[in-house]
Every structure is written in C-alpha cells, then in structure tokens.
Amino acid sequence: MSATTASARSESKAAEERARASARDGTARPAGAPDFDALLSQDPEIAGVLLGESARQADGLQLIAAENYTSPAVLAALGSPLGNKYAEGYPGARHHGGCEIVDLAERIAVERAKALFGAEHANVQPHSGSSAVLAAYAALLRPGDTVLAMSLPHGGHLTHGSPANFSGRWFDFAGYGLDEDSGLLDYDAVRALARDRRPRAIVCGSISYPRHIDYAAFRDIADEVGAYLIADVAHPMGLIAGGAAPSPVPYADVVCATTHKVLRGPRGGMVLCGAKLAERIDRAVFPFTQGGAQMNAVAAKAVAFAEAATPAFGAYAHQVVANARTLARALAEQGLAVGTGGTDTHLITADTAPLEVDARTARGRLAAAGIVLDTCALPCTEAAERRAARRYGIRLGTAAVTTQGMGEAEMRVIAELIGAALREDTAVRAETVALVHRFPPYPDRG
Structure with missing residues (x-):
C-alpha cells in the first residue's frame, strides 16, 4: 500500500469516527442532508466524508x-425523489412514462429562467457549463469551422479551444488576447482578427477577466463578418440576474452559463437563445449531446431562479x-x-x-x-x-x-x-x- 493510499484511508477512518461522535452528541449535520441519520447507520464512512467536507467549508x-x-431550499431539491425519475426528452414529449410531475418542474424552471433573464427561450437541462457550450457549438457549427474566442493563456475556458477538449479537436480556434500592460480587452484587435479569419462564430467570455465585457461591441464585430455570437457567461450570470452586470441576452445569438457560481444554484448549466434558434438548441442538448435530464437538478435550478428574482x-x-x-x-x-x-x-x-x-x-x-x-x-x-x-x-x-x-x-x-x-x-x-x-x-x- 502506498503512503498516499494509507493516508487517505486513515483520514477516511478519522472522518467516520467524527461522524459517529457527532451523531452521539447531537452536533453537526451537513446542510441539505435530512436523512443523515439513515446514511450514518448504513454507510458511516461516506457520512464521515459529508461531515468532513462540511467542516472544511465551515472552517476556512x-x-x-x-x-x-x-440555499438549504436548493439543497433540499437536489436531495429529493425527483432524482429517481428518468426523463429523456422535453415536457410533453418524453421517452419515458410517469413524467407528469417532473414535466411541471421543468416548465417552471424554464419560465422562471426566461423571466429572470429576459430571454425568448431557455434550456435548463445541460449538466454543466461545458455541456451548455457543447450544445451551442453543436447547434451552430460543423466540425472544422473557425471560431474566435479568448485564448486560454489569457483567460479562455477549456471549451474555448483547448487541444485537450472537444472544442480544440473539432473546430479551428483563433484566440484573441488581452493587452499585456492593462490586462484589458482590445476590441480593435478582436475586430482585426475577425476580419482576417472570417469565423463562423465568435465566443465572448472568460474565467478570469474581472471587467465587464462590451457585448454590443462584440455584436457589431460578429455582424461585420457574418458570424454567430456566443456569450459564455458562466461567471457573471448571477451578477446579471441581480442587475449588477450588463446582460448579453439582447446581443448574443446564444448565451451559455452555469447555474452555480454567483447565481447560487446547483451545479449545472443552461442555454438561452431567441425563438428562431430554440429548436436547434433543444435538439443539440437532447438527443445530440445528452441523455436524460437530472430532474432533481432541474428543480433545484427552478428554486435558484426564484431566489435570484428577489x-x-x-x-x-x-x-x-x-x-x-x-x-x-x-x-x-x-x-x-x-x-x-x-x-x-x-x-x-x-x-x-x-x-x-x-x-x-x-x-x-x-x-x-x-x-x-x-x-x-x-x-x-x-x-x-x-x-x-x-x-x-x-x-x-x-x-x-x-x-x-x-x-x-x-x-x-x-x-x-x-x-x-x-x-x-x-x-x-x-x-x-x-x-x-x-x-x-x-x-x-x-
């Protein structure tokens, strides 16, 4: 046994003992774990992991x-019986029976997302932000198409052309960067690159750019070269929901985002678009890139959207x-x-x-x-x-x-x-x- 494995097992055993001790003295219960006592009885090792992670989050x-x-309400939805339901397809057109209740959950989530962000269409099924971006590419592009996106060394996401990711293997990415001195986007340089490469799509968004993006400027550049504009706003989506950041919805053909981060929902993704692209986006999510939706996560997204509208x-x-x-x-x-x-x-x-x-x-x-x-x-x-x-x-x-x-x-x-x-x-x-x-x-x- 390696030293690393032995250390991991030792920590797991210690976590299990902490779980049992906590159960005896009636102290800590992980948030969102209403059946923690049942878990402790059936699997104290994993119960210890839950307690250990709760303690890590609470102590740093x-x-x-x-x-x-x-919120506890989002966690409650994640841990609900909706997680038992298989629901391939969309409300009213599922590939499985017994979806009447989960259909309601998805319809609520969709309507709340549309109202919150002022979008004509919302797909709330993507399992992650990367899944949402994959769906956008699948709906708008063909393998080999040229795409402009922020270069990875300057803050682009893996889905913006990394050779280790599907994006870099399937499409021809050209990366725009930031000014070395100011660290700011140079929109004139983006325009020049777009004129030179004539991309099928332009992606605006970053995992580490701390300034607002000028979506109108990107829309103008995309229109000049006849490109789709995809906004990948996984990070600022919660700020957009709360009115603390500008929205790309009026400018982008497709908006991809996560539902966690600042939005404070469950880990997952979403796609917003206009009515003209709705069917293409939906087909790109299911059946092209995903199977059945995680209905407990969809319900948790609905809870988060309602919270974000307050x-x-x-x-x-x-x-x-x-x-x-x-x-x-x-x-x-x-x-x-x-x-x-x-x-x-x-x-x-x-x-x-x-x-x-x-x-x-x-x-x-x-x-x-x-x-x-x-x-x-x-x-x-x-x-x-x-x-x-x-x-x-x-x-x-x-x-x-x-x-x-x-x-x-x-x-x-x-x-x-x-x-x-x-x-x-x-x-x-x-x-x-x-x-x-x-x-x-x-x-x-x-």
Missing part, C-alpha cells in the same frame, strides 16, 4: 471564484461587487499587483511576484492558512506564450463570503490575512478560523 475562507453556498438577491449581487472592489484595493495595499487595477465583478486576479512569491507557492501558503483560492494565467506577450514562459497569479472571488454575510470591513481583514499568509505568518490560521466562525455558511445548522 472559500475564495474560489467559481464556488458559492446554495430584491434580496439583487442586494446580494451588488454587495458581491462592492466586496470585490474593496478586496482588490486592500490586496494592492498589501503589495500584490492587482489585474486591470481592480474589478467590475466578483472576480479578482493578482500577481504575487512583488512579494517574491510565485503563484503555486502562494496558493500553498494560503491553503495552509485556511484560505482557499485558485491560480490563473496572466496576460503575456505572444513570444513568451510560444516559449511557454507564461506568468501566473492568483484568482479569487467574493461570491461565497458575501453569501456568508461578510461585508467590506471583512474584505479588508481578508486582505490582511492573505498578506500575512504570503509572508508566512503562522498565526494566520487561527485568525482565519475565528473570522469564518463569525459568519457560518449555514447558521441554522448544527
């Missing part, structure tokens, strides 16, 4: 930009942005080089080089301090990219900590904790735990 700062805490969610989305801007300024005061000089969204990118720490080392030091975030590529010259001499920084977001109730005062504290951790202050871990315990992600849970 979760600053990964793609993560959030769903004034409280609008206030939340604006607070997410205010927190991110405050955190960006405070990180700069700690000596980090903040990408684009700040942010318009929940996202922040920063270069740790001024502190003489590389991004990978920085992530490790922060993890040891209970601060969880990601690394990301930073804009660099084409020559450097060809030499694979890419620069990397850290990427963080404020969606989860804002859900916990933290405000701008806490963002300044978080920046201080990050700065101290990067300078290897050993007292940071205790301070991190103390801060997070003041703002538990599920305060009504044990």
Whole structure:
C-alpha cells in the first residue's frame, strides 16, 4: 500500500469516527442532508466524508471564484425523489412514462429562467457549463469551422479551444488576447482578427477577466463578418440576474452559463437563445449531446431562479461587487499587483511576484492558512506564450463570503490575512478560523 493510499484511508477512518461522535452528541449535520441519520447507520464512512467536507467549508475562507453556498431550499431539491425519475426528452414529449410531475418542474424552471433573464427561450437541462457550450457549438457549427474566442493563456475556458477538449479537436480556434500592460480587452484587435479569419462564430467570455465585457461591441464585430455570437457567461450570470452586470441576452445569438457560481444554484448549466434558434438548441442538448435530464437538478435550478428574482438577491449581487472592489484595493495595499487595477465583478486576479512569491507557492501558503483560492494565467506577450514562459497569479472571488454575510470591513481583514499568509505568518490560521466562525455558511445548522 502506498503512503498516499494509507493516508487517505486513515483520514477516511478519522472522518467516520467524527461522524459517529457527532451523531452521539447531537452536533453537526451537513446542510441539505435530512436523512443523515439513515446514511450514518448504513454507510458511516461516506457520512464521515459529508461531515468532513462540511467542516472544511465551515472552517476556512472559500475564495474560489467559481464556488458559492446554495440555499438549504436548493439543497433540499437536489436531495429529493425527483432524482429517481428518468426523463429523456422535453415536457410533453418524453421517452419515458410517469413524467407528469417532473414535466411541471421543468416548465417552471424554464419560465422562471426566461423571466429572470429576459430571454425568448431557455434550456435548463445541460449538466454543466461545458455541456451548455457543447450544445451551442453543436447547434451552430460543423466540425472544422473557425471560431474566435479568448485564448486560454489569457483567460479562455477549456471549451474555448483547448487541444485537450472537444472544442480544440473539432473546430479551428483563433484566440484573441488581452493587452499585456492593462490586462484589458482590445476590441480593435478582436475586430482585426475577425476580419482576417472570417469565423463562423465568435465566443465572448472568460474565467478570469474581472471587467465587464462590451457585448454590443462584440455584436457589431460578429455582424461585420457574418458570424454567430456566443456569450459564455458562466461567471457573471448571477451578477446579471441581480442587475449588477450588463446582460448579453439582447446581443448574443446564444448565451451559455452555469447555474452555480454567483447565481447560487446547483451545479449545472443552461442555454438561452431567441425563438428562431430554440429548436436547434433543444435538439443539440437532447438527443445530440445528452441523455436524460437530472430532474432533481432541474428543480433545484427552478428554486435558484426564484431566489435570484428577489430584491434580496439583487442586494446580494451588488454587495458581491462592492466586496470585490474593496478586496482588490486592500490586496494592492498589501503589495500584490492587482489585474486591470481592480474589478467590475466578483472576480479578482493578482500577481504575487512583488512579494517574491510565485503563484503555486502562494496558493500553498494560503491553503495552509485556511484560505482557499485558485491560480490563473496572466496576460503575456505572444513570444513568451510560444516559449511557454507564461506568468501566473492568483484568482479569487467574493461570491461565497458575501453569501456568508461578510461585508467590506471583512474584505479588508481578508486582505490582511492573505498578506500575512504570503509572508508566512503562522498565526494566520487561527485568525482565519475565528473570522469564518463569525459568519457560518449555514447558521441554522448544527
């Protein structure tokens, strides 16, 4: 047995013991696990895993930009009997019997999504953001077509042309980048590339661009070269729902998104489009790229859409942005080089080089301090990219900590904790735990 395997089994056994102890003394129950006692009795090993992950989330700062805490109502829908139902097809036209109830759930989700985002059509079946993008490509493109998208080293997603992904294998991607000095999109350069390559489609969206995208400018470029415009807005979709970011719906032919991240729903995807493309999108999702919908996830999406339509969610989305801007300024005061000089969204990118720490080392030091975030590529010259001499920084977001109730005062504290951790202050871990315990992600849970 390897040392890694032995360590994993030891941790699993410890988690199981914690689960049993928690059951005996009536303490922690993972949020969204109403039948936890049954799980504990039947499979204490997995019950321990649930408790361990709940404890991990509750004892650290979760600053990964793609993560959030769903509501107990969303978690309840995910753990519901709807997960038992096979439902290939669409409401009223399923390939299985007994779909009357789940049809209602999907119709509700679709209508709520259309109303929330002002779209003519919504498909809520995609299992992920990547599934949503795959469906958009399947509906609009043929293998070998040329597509423009943000290059991966500058913040494009794997589905924007990575050779390890279906997108890079099936289509001819041309990548546009960011200005090395400002880190901002150069729309004139995108237009020049579009004129040169004459793409079938242009994708706008990024996993690490902290500024609003000018969708009208992309629409104008797409129209000039006769291309479809696909907006991949997995990250800002929640901000769009809450009125804290501009919407691509009036400009893009197809909008792809996730339902988690800032939107605070279950892990999954969705596609929005106009009525003219509705049938093509639906056929691209099922039967071309997916089988049966996960009806428990569809119901959970409906719950999240209803929550996102409330004034409280609008206030939340604006607070997410205010927190991110405050955190960006405070990180700069700690000596980090903040990408684009700040942010318009929940996202922040920063270069740790001024502190003489590389991004990978920085992530490790922060993890040891209970601060969880990601690394990301930073804009660099084409020559450097060809030499694979890419620069990397850290990427963080404020969606989860804002859900916990933290405000701008806490963002300044978080920046201080990050700065101290990067300078290897050993007292940071205790301070991190103390801060997070003041703002538990599920305060009504044990």
